[in-house]
Amino acid sequence: MADKKWMPRWFYQLASPRWCYDITGKLLPIFAVAAVLLLVTGTVWALMFAPADYQQGNSFRIIYIHVPSAILAQSCYMMMAVAGAIGLIWKMKVADMVAKSCAPIGATIAILALATGAIWGKPTWGSWWVWDARLTSMLILLFLYFGVMALNSAIESEQTAAQATAVLALVGLVNIPIIKYSVDWWNTLHQPATFTLTEKPAMPPEMWIPLLVMVIGFYCFFAVAMMLRLRNEIVRRERRSSWVRELISG
Amino acid sequence: MSFESFAEFIDMGGHGLYVWLSYAIALGVVVINIVNPLMQKRQIFTEQARRLRREKQNP
Amino acid sequence: MSNIVTKQAEQKLQSGAVKVDGPFWGALKRDLLLSYRRKSDLVNPLIFFLMVATLFPLGVSPEPQFLADVAPGVVWVAALLATLLSMDSLFRSDFEDGTLEQLLLSPQPLFMVVLAKVLAHWMLTGLPLTLLAPLLGVMLFLPGEGMFGLVLSLLLGTPTLSLVGAIGAALTVGLRKGGVLISLLVLPLYIPVLIFGTASIQAAITGLPLGGYLALLGAMLALGLVMAPLAISAALRISVSG
Numbered sequence: 001m002a003d004k005k006w007m008p009r010w011f012y013q014l015a016s017p018r019w020c021y022d023i024t025g026k027l028l029p030i031f032a033v034a035a036v037l038l039l040v041t042g043t044v045w046a047l048m049f050a051p052a053d054y055q056q057g058n059s060f061r062i063i064y065i066h067v068p069s070a071i072l073a074q075s076c077y078m079m080m081a082v083a084g085a086i087g088l089i090w091k092m093k094v095a096d097m098v099a100k101s102c103a104p105i106g107a108t109i110a111i112l113a114l115a116t117g118a119i120w121g122k123p124t125w126g127s128w129w130v131w132d133a134r135l136t137s138m139l140i141l142l143f144l145y146f147g148v149m150a151l152n153s154a155i156e157s158e159q160t161a162a163q164a165t166a167v168l169a170l171v172g173l174v175n176i177p178i179i180k181y182s183v184d185w186w187n188t189l190h191q192p193a194t195f196t197l198t199e200k201p202a203m204p205p206e207m208w209i210p211l212l213v214m215v216i217g218f219y220c221f222f223a224v225a226m227m228l229r230l231r232n233e234i235v236r237r238e239r240r241s242s243w244v245r246e247l248i249s250g
Numbered sequence: 251m252s253f254e255s256f257a258e259f260i261d262m263g264g265h266g267l268y269v270w271l272s273y274a275i276a277l278g279v280v281v282i283n284i285v286n287p288l289m290q291k292r293q294i295f296t297e298q299a300r301r302l303r304r305e306k307q308n309p
Numbered sequence: 310m311s312n313i314v315t316k317q318a319e320q321k322l323q324s325g326a327v328k329v330d331g332p333f334w335g336a337l338k339r340d341l342l343l344s345y346r347r348k349s350d351l352v353n354p355l356i357f358f359l360m361v362a363t364l365f366p367l368g369v370s371p372e373p374q375f376l377a378d379v380a381p382g383v384v385w386v387a388a389l390l391a392t393l394l395s396m397d398s399l400f401r402s403d404f405e406d407g408t409l410e411q412l413l414l415s416p417q418p419l420f421m422v423v424l425a426k427v428l429a430h431w432m433l434t435g436l437p438l439t440l441l442a443p444l445l446g447v448m449l450f451l452p453g454e455g456m457f458g459l460v461l462s463l464l465l466g467t468p469t470l471s472l473v474g475a476i477g478a479a480l481t482v483g484l485r486k487g488g489v490l491i492s493l494l495v496l497p498l499y500i501p502v503l504i505f506g507t508a509s510i511q512a513a514i515t516g517l518p519l520g521g522y523l524a525l526l527g528a529m530l531a532l533g534l535v536m537a538p539l540a541i542s543a544a545l546r547i548s549v550s551g
Contacts, residue, residue: 119268
């Protein structure tokens with residue numbers, strides 16, 4: 001197979017559930033420690049040391065949860081769609097499992113982004129929910145996650161479910177920019193944006209460095225949660241293979 | 251340190267409810283996403299161990 | 310049986326006798342004829358469309374000023390739901406009697422067959438909805454200037470709804486209770502069409518140029534025409550083989 005030479009070796013190793021189980025076992029503690037360190041540092045920094053915003057006061061500190069979760073919810077969908085595409089194209093079982101593991105995490109993170117956005121809206125806009133462009137896009141993203149999860153649980157055959165979900169996730173991925181653009185446009189039509197939550201002309205470093213710490217911490221947390229689910233999925237699907245039997249009985 | 255006293259830290263300049271609620275929900279989401287797969291793992295392992303035992307008894 | 314069919318078709322393909330537009334017209338004609346013989350399926354979405362629009366004056370307020378304000382949104386939401394309602398049956402009967410499997414096995418490009426089926430679906434739901442929309446507009450006191458925008462936006466928007474909805478229908482064709490699931494999968498994807506569809510009507514009412522909105526709706530339709538049949542064919546292959 002000369003035409004396969006251009007793919008790196010690890011790509012093929014990834015296709016082996018067993019290799020994947022072993023490598024995630026080694027990576028998990030590293031990411032877990034990193035996630036705990038970063039999230040604790042970031043939270044303490046955000047709550048105690050970052051300066052209060054001159055307009056919004058201390059309610060500004062919600063940004064350190066809202067923005068990382070919003071970013072993560074979007075990247076998680078992208079990862080789910082890309083993993084689904086890899087599973088569709090190369091028939092890689094592990095990629096299907098990654099895609100399946102991403103969906104529930106992404107949905108909860110999107111809920112977190114929505115909840116913090118709504119809570120932030122109360123002191124800033126005076127009401128718990130405002131049809132702000134970002135919040136509305138996030139709500140639609142959550143609907144997309146719900147659709148993917150509903151389809152995945154409705155189809156009984158694991159392989160069919162994975163493939164169907166991958167197609168749906170890819171369709172969603174194509175649609176996300178269109179939805180985002182149309183919602184942004186709709187928002188400027190109906191209520192001229194007077195005050196956006198997250199766009200600051202120039203955030204001073206003592207504000208954005210903790211934000212960066214939190215974003216990286218959230219990514220590490222996502223890696224931990226995803227690998228935990230992935231390992232469960234590998235064990236469940238490979239339960240007939242000898243190495244899983246050994247793992248369980250041993 | 252942006253706060254003079256602990257009471258001020260809790261109050262968050264009148265926005266305490268909102269800030270702490272957000273962080274509490276965030277903590278909840280993080281905990282759910284870690285605890286849920288761990289419980290799932292325990293369930294899968296006990297289930298599979300039971301299956302293996304059953305298969306050993308009557309092959 | 311299917312083996313013989315595919316073998317014959319393969320020979321045809323090699324000899325260059327298979328045309329790309331043949332299956333397109335064949336599928337279109339067949340689908341139109343089939344739904345013509347089952348007229349109730351044809352009328353049901355239209356009645357549903359009327360009923361949903363009737364609920365708004367009853368449920369909120371029959372005041373002309375209020376109705377005129379919400380008319381673009383109401384008509385579009387009703388059209389969207391009516392399309393969705395009819396979506397479930399798009400591939401279902403073909404799946405149940407095995408025609409779909411034969412279609413997948415045939416060497417003709419599935420892209421064209423799927424496109425023909427979606428076009429037939431649009432001609433039987435989207436087009437009648439568009440033609441019926443002015444009536445609803447009158448009932449909801451939509452200003453006369455808006456009628457033009459209403460019809461044009463529906464004309465450009467409903468094919469996109471059919472195309473996107475067909476992806477959901479293809480993904481759920483093998484499932485027993487696909488109906489609710491389709492709505493869950495497809496409704497979020499309909500939002501851009503809804504936004505620009507209502508916006509073009511509002512622009513028409515206020516006398517603003519609506520070329521831009523119609524261009525955006527057209528762009529979405531073009532994108533859908535190119536991409537959606539690929540997704541639909543992939544989804545059909547997955548659903549039927551599973």
